[in-house]
Amino acid sequence: ETGVTQTPRHLVMGMTNKKSLKCEQHLGHNAMYWYKQSAKKPLELMFVYNFKEQTENNSVPSRFSPECPNSSHLFLHLHTLQPEDSALYLCASSLRIFGTSESYEQYFGPGTRLTVT
Amino acid sequence: EDKVVQSPLSLVVHEGDTVTLNCSYEVTNFRSLLWYKQEKKAPTFLFMLTSSGIEKKSGRLSSILDKKELFSILNITATQTGDSAVYLCAVGMDSNYQLIWGAGTKLIIKP
Numbered sequence: 001e002t003g004v005t006q007t008p009r010h011l012v013m014g015m016t017n018k019k020s021l022k023c024e025q026h027l028g029h030n031a032m033y034w035y036k037q038s039a040k041k042p043l044e045l046m047f048v049y050n051f052k053e054q055t056e057n058n059s060v061p062s063r064f065s066p067e068c069p070n071s072s073h074l075f076l077h078l079h080t081l082q083p084e085d086s087a088l089y090l091c092a093s094s095l096r097i098f099g100t101s102e103s104y105e106q107y108f109g110p111g112t113r114l115t116v117t
Numbered sequence: 118e119d120k121v122v123q124s125p126l127s128l129v130v131h132e133g134d135t136v137t138l139n140c141s142y143e144v145t146n147f148r149s150l151l152w153y154k155q156e157k158k159a160p161t162f163l164f165m166l167t168s169s170g171i172e173k174k175s176g177r178l179s180s181i182l183d184k185k186e187l188f189s190i191l192n193i194t195a196t197q198t199g200d201s202a203v204y205l206c207a208v209g210m211d212s213n214y215q216l217i218w219g220a221g222t223k224l225i226i227k228p
Contacts, residue, residue, distance in 0.1 A: 004159070040220060041220060042121070042217075042218040042219055042220045042221075043205070043207075043216075043218040045215050045216070048214065048215075055214070056214075056215065058215075088158070090158075090159070090160070097214040103148055103149040103165060103167060103209055105151060105162045105165055106162070106216070107162065108153075108159040108160045108161070109159055110157075110158040110159045111158040111159060
């Protein structure tokens, strides 16, 4: 399988549940990202990992907890979410993080549609 | 505050028409501008622009950047129903590695 894959594709969870989103990239990239996409709003960057090290946490609430065990896998652990957390969660990867000496496009997975009830 | 503004927010045209989508930006230390197409879920990469006045072309799609006036356009000629999507614009800066994203233009092509 090639590209960036995400599981599950759809998730409905209650506010007291704990669940995890999984992302896997088969592109040999070294940077991985979690984004939140809400209706009619720009993509919101949540976390950035570069060579398995977290380089960015954009003031994301602690109920979202990322994990990057290696450069190919990225997880987003969810617990005690709120209804306003319902959104499409997109994972992306790039060869390197953007903004060093080169510009690198990001490749996205299909996303997980999360609904918090 | 760094920002990226896309216009129009939505656009409905008929098959065969030509459309022009706009992306303007105000950022510090501009590096690159990227265009993506989002149909159902995953945004797919279209173009990356770093230099003014140099057109990038892929089939019926083309894009150009104006670093003086701080905008880019994405042109689609002879539109087809498969071009219906949300087109996203993002800007990268020298100062950090985050992309600043616009809200997107929703394009609907009617047969």
